[in-house]
Amino acid sequence: MILGRSIELWQQEYPLLTQMINTTEVFWTNPNYKDYTDAISKIPLTEEDVLGAEARFKRFAPYIAKVFPETKERDGIIESPTIKIPRMKEQMEEMFNQKMICENMLLKCDSHLAISGSIKARGGIYEVLKHAEDLAFEFGMLSIEDDYLILDSDKFKEFFARYTIVVGSTGNLGLSIGIMSAKLGFKVTVHMSAEAKQWKKDILRSIGVTVIEYLSDYSKAVEEGRKQAEKDPVSYFVDDENSKSLFLGYAVAALRLREQLKDLEVVVDETHPLFVYLPCGVGGGPGGVAFGLKLIYKNLVHCFFAEPTHSPCMLLGCMTGKHDKVCVQDFGIDNNTAADGLAVGRASRFVGKTMGDLLSGIYTVNDNMLYRMLSALADTEGIYLEPSALAGAPGVFNLFMTEAGQQYIKDQELNSKMQNASHIIWATGGNMVPKAEMNDYYRKGVGLV
């Protein structure tokens, strides 16, 4: 029984559940998808909040440029390139035997974000900076007019060393929180779920971060982290399941993307729709980015989340409306996937509710498809991603090739506009994966083609 009902009853109400339980790929369009103006009026976060987050990143930029020299080129602004991937598009058309008429196929390379090589370098780093700033303001050590370069000093490091930052993670969030916190001088404890890769734990330990390992999944690691932080008054818990800070840090991506699309002469307007495909774990990353994009492009942008077939937690939560009251394991889905960054069994309620009317849909991808996309992208564009980061890639084909996808295009009156559309595959991680491990991924993909 799940929330007082048998699995059979759940399946009767939500027929898609049967395929999800069988871990076959599905494409779900959101029946609650609403006009932007209606949807946004119910959300407690605003454009001012996102602009505030961008302003905070700017205040810290001189400091970031100094302590992370790899960010110097962008003056301490942590941002990734957006590029056109015509060869990958061709390759995918061949693989799926489906022409895909559109104006642009783009890749957002968050895999190449400075400092921690994944989308977590947005939200994770933002939340640490915000906490550091809050503390320093509270104790009168810093004011908004100061040059934040002063943070790179023994005085500040000793101050932050009195505080601890705690987080639960499947790997990449721990990496971003750990690296940023340690640099400022904080004590850091990262609670890592079973999926977390050894090399991520090694990097963290080498910079003095305490890593606690669990044999169970992400939800357990988060729960333990939360418990530990509650016991300790100087501990601050980065709550990946509920954090508004993380969400806003991710949302800033949209402001930056708008400028990049202008530079690329990619048009988004009434006759040129934009489609974005975002890999989803607990939901904060894709949710924050999609929220930011909706603020800017409103009804012109269509955001889809992508999950592994074995970890469709956001789909389960949104489709049933039960959000964090249900998890994939309740339905016998095992949450075992090669997409370690997406190996989450229970989605964020906060994200599910916030994005519930703004999200166009969610689809699932099996692990083999992730590997095939991985080697295809490497062969065609020379870009190497981790498996999680490829979940966005099949999205556009799903839109074209599934009945639900075609129905969405019809319902949104997009048929005549598809030839002018741009599609963005959000590549969420991979740049820090050790070479030997990446070779294994690549070979797996080649073997599957």
Ligand SMILES: *Cc1c(COP(=O)(O)O)cnc(C)c1O
């Ligand atoms: C964490 C992560 C995601 C998804 O972010 P969530 O906030 O967990 O939804 C996607 N891709 C990669 C590589 C990640 O590490």
